[in-house]
Amino acid sequence: MKASPIIEMANIDKYFAGNPVLKAVDFQVLPGEIHALMGENGAGKSTLVKILTGIYRRDQGVIKWKNKEVVFKNPKQAEQNGIIVIHQELNIIPHLTVSQNLFLGKDITYGKTGILNKKEMHQRTKRRLYELGVTNIHPNDIAGNLSIGKQQLVEIARALAANAEMIIMDEPTAALTEREIERLFHVIQKLKNQGVSIIYISHRMEEIFDICDRITVLRDGQTIGTKLIADTSFTDIVRMMVGRELGDRFPERVNVPGKVIFEVENISKEDLFENISFSVRKGEILGIAGLMGAGRSEVMEAIFGFSNKDHGAIRINGKLVTIKHPRDAIEAGIGFITEDRKSKGLIMHAPIRENIASANLKAISTYGVIVNSKETLLIEALINRLQIRAISSEQEAKSLSGGNQQKVVLAKWLGINPKILILDEPTRGVDIGAKKEIYKIINELTKSGVAIIMISSELPEILGMSDRIMVMHEGKIATFLDRQEANQERIMAAATGGVRHDSTY
């Protein structure tokens, strides 16, 4: 017998500024199933979820929750009915503690006195985190000081604390490491066994096959189909998503790196990283692997002059360079695509144009005056080169789909024509087709001699793209691996502290 769906969305239309974003979308989830929702960047996944939970109004269509027609006015109402969303863009309040975030709006008090029962909340926070298998987050930690990965876990803990019947996870693993993902999957299985339904949005194919029961694919705002995971395959799903064959996941790399262009010598910063030395050749991709919190981003921020380092030197083409501010780094030819695009990569309410221009002000001006024609030319060229999907270059960054936001950040940095490009999780939240586009762009850059440093928590990406891999563990270099000798096990062993390799390249 077929169970009736717990949520049923039929014939949903949605327009933004007159542009159709969802066209007659049908979507159903059964009780207790893990349902994957997939599609390219901008296909409308997040929009569909936001309509379901009342953040956006639908322009047409019917939503049924447990066979009853509903229209939630706001996420709070959806939450009261048992639907919780963990959004793609995190909703942590940065200056509150973990425990305060967890009980936001649901504070536990002593009876009806209104006096907060901090002890109880503290205890429960600890328990929730423990259930998630998280022991390195303290309830009194300030949420904003945690890594994005940890913040993500706090959000998940918050959803669990609300006893939801349906949890929607919009790219929950984008910022998590393999180990944290495993933990999360455990929790998801547990929830499923308790009868909770889960809508799972992700661009990572492996995950879909690991945990999902069924999959619905959206393309350009339309439902392409719903299938049992067991009846489908990787290529099937890709074909549904992009409407054509995509071929190999990673473009072929046949590059021969040139001479050393970038050298980092013994840089250290107390409590964060120690004696980091590495070099990159022209046209080479140096992958940087490690667990969340291994200090990879911190090293890059220090190199780029965004934070200071205690000591150490940086050389470009053998010449010592002093970098005290990102401006110095940019002038030396370094670009840096940060991992957290919301807080460090984009001005969310500014248009695409201004975002791209912000790192290219010199190029589009003469004597400090912006030359509109130069600006338009640069922006159009970059939007085309990266195939950014937007209504126009005046569209606000925050209204772009996650993947397109990432492309805007990329565009901003390609504009400066960097000699050395640091990429921190460059394909986080990017769909499989766009990922390949980004890989192709990275490959093209290396062909023209750009040295690439790429931090990634996705091992397939590290393995598929890097010429050489540096693995970090707790702020130190654990080992260097060549493309030929690298594999998943070796990287994980080094990242978890298995191997130490003290010589430097």
Added chain:
Amino acid sequence: MTQLTRFSLAKIGPLLGLVVITFILGILSDNFFTLDNILNLLRQVSVNALIAFGMTFVILTAGIDLSVGSILALGSALTAGLLTSGMDPLLAVCMGLVIGLILGAVNGIIITKGKVAPFIATLATMTIYRGATLVFTDGKPITGLSDSFLFEMIGKGYVFGIPFPAIVMVIMFFLLYFILQQTVFGRQVYAVGGNEEASTLSGIKADRVKIWVYSLTGMLSVLAGIIITSRLNSAQPTAGSMYELDAIAAVVIGGTSLAGGRGRITGTLIGALIIGVIDNGLNLLHVSSFYQQIVKGVVILLAVLLDRKSP
């Protein structure tokens, strides 16, 4: 409603408000639409508008400057001091503007290098600068400044029948509009207010941008002060007190977000005109200044509430 029409509504909202208020007051008072009154009004508005222009830059960087009134007073007093000591008027005025620049830069440096919140920093300097003014003037007005044509021109003069301060206001408006919309510095102001971390990572020296913004505001405040000083031919130690409120009000009515990164100087000009029209119109109608304050407050609230409706 589509994003496009909403956008333009937010943009013309203040202008619509100005037109409506002007017409209401025009109907209620016979003297409102006389040439004399309009010119008078423009001159009155110019002082607040100049300060508010600077305040727009500050607020765009997500800051605030409470010390503008005190800078106005101190700058005016020092300029008056230079004039009475016999300095060439043109040179004295230039010195006054430089003093404004420096007083503003001090604000900027405290805020960026000292990492003090703009509200607190300028609250402190507001008191300090006012105190310094009282010390310098001994609490008494400085009078008998200069009878040079040039100095008198600034506050009292007319060019082709238009009050000189109004002309200064218009010139500064176009100049600052250009800086904000069309220069690298303008872009940096918006970027820093929109997201300071992202801007810094894009190579923008946020601290430097902020120091310049406060310096500019200091200079514009003294410019406004010199207009008043010239008009009265004396520098008052209490000049400019509470002017920060009208300036902030003009910026807010003009639709600039206190969170930074969003807003336009055109809005500020309209905001300053709205405040000026209300002051002037209610005066003509002999409404007590007590009620005037209530009306102004209501207008500020309405502006902000309407602005919220059209994000």
